[in-house]
Amino acid sequence: MNHHFVREKKIDITRLDNGLVVATEQIPEVATATLGVWIGTGSRHEMPHEHGLSHLIEHMAFKGTERRSARQIAEDIENVGGDINAATSVEYTSYTARVLGENVDVAMDVLGDILTASAFDPGELAREKGVILQEYAAVEDTPDDLVYDAFMETAFPGQPIGRPILGTPETIDAFDEAVIRTFLKREYAPGKMVLAAAGDVDHGQIAALAQRSFGTMPAVPLREPDSGVYRGGERRIQRKLEQANIVLGLPGLSFKDPGYYAAHLFAHILGGGLTSRLWHEVRETRGLAYSIEAFHWPFSDCGLFGVGAGTAGKDVTELMDVTLACMRQATQDIGETEMTRAKAQMKVALLTALETPGGRLERIARQLLSWGRIIPSDEIVNKVDALTVDQVRAAGRHLLQGAPTLSAIGPLKGLPKVGDVAQALQR
Known part of the structure; x- marks a missing residue:
């Protein structure tokens, strides 16, 4: 095949002392920079009483930190023309931002802030629970979504890997700040986190910014999830x-x-x-x-x-x-x-x-x-x-x-x- 289309650009990798990996891929022809923190934690890492917590935490990351309100998080990114997003899956959670290359420091500061200093204000938590319950109701009203949730639960009955990512009304309603912080301390471990950046980026700069934002996170023992056992x-x-x-x-x-x-x-x-x-x-x-x-x-x-x-x-x-x-x-x-x-x-x-x-x-x-x-x-x-x-x-x-x-x-x-x-x- 024509290997011109699969040529590999240089990827630089640095591991911080606490285990967090920093990886960058410079793309000279691109003027923007996309940065993301990926955590090897998703819905299958939740205990029964935590069902739906990974997804809730992803939502709450944008609802305020110790030094930024929810509005300020959005403004700091959008004032430099950027955007920010997050996603939860069975095995991963990701937080990403895209800005001009000259504004990577802004994006990194916001990502570091929401991942290490979220406030989990009770009022914001109550409102976001309501949003997720609406999301849950939307799935219940959408047969072609609901049937796949039922499929996963039937294939892996009684197991975290088979549970719907959103959780249930009962588990969602029971979440509080203490449950959230316990989960974060256990699962958002630097040793299972990758901070990656691609586009108009400089590895030395990204590594230094990563050290400033994430370098003080304590290294903690990594916990493997229960193995998925298919039943049918x-x-x-x-x-x-x-x-x-x-x-x-x-x-x-x-x-x-x-x-x-x-x-x-x-x-x-x-x-x-x-x-x-x-x-x-x-x-x-x-x-x-x-x-x-x-x-x-x-x-x-x-x-x-x-x-x-x-x-x-x-x-x-x-x-x-x-x-x-x-x-x-x-x-x-x-x-x-x-x-x-x-x-x-x-x-x-x-x-x-x-x-x-x-x-x-x-x-x-x-x-x-x-x-x-x-x-x-x-x-x-x-x-x-x-x-x-x-x-x-x-x-x-x-x-x-x-x-x-x-x-x-x-x-x-x-x-x-x-x-x-x-x-x-x-x-």
């Missing part, structure tokens, strides 16, 4: 709706598993684009769904493979029959043309993500947290290119041997039982 099963939510939203899943692979890329490629060929098997058969040939997708979600120690779609109640049985047949058939006759196309699509997705400072920032932080090193793009591309038809078919057969998870919401009269689905996958 079914959950049906009967509702009077126009459509049935259905997710069928099976145990997948960790992103550290040697078979990860083959499993990912199998999912893409099955339902990853307009030329995928499911899209062609379900959407284009039979008109059974507006959209259908196959996915492979990897985590650090486990994963999920599955298919999600919505269809009219009268078409549920046919949709399931066609989907199961496509899944079985793909393990037998995936061909070279599909492989070539899927590999090209995966490489485009990989390289597109590296075309912005934000994309490069996320790659740096995630890889350092997960692998302790930056993985060169051509190393990933070479692994994808090396996959054979036999390997991808075998990966599909391995995936289909697992115990199914079936979650659905809406008119479900024609939905088969999960035991029947398991039998159908093995025909």
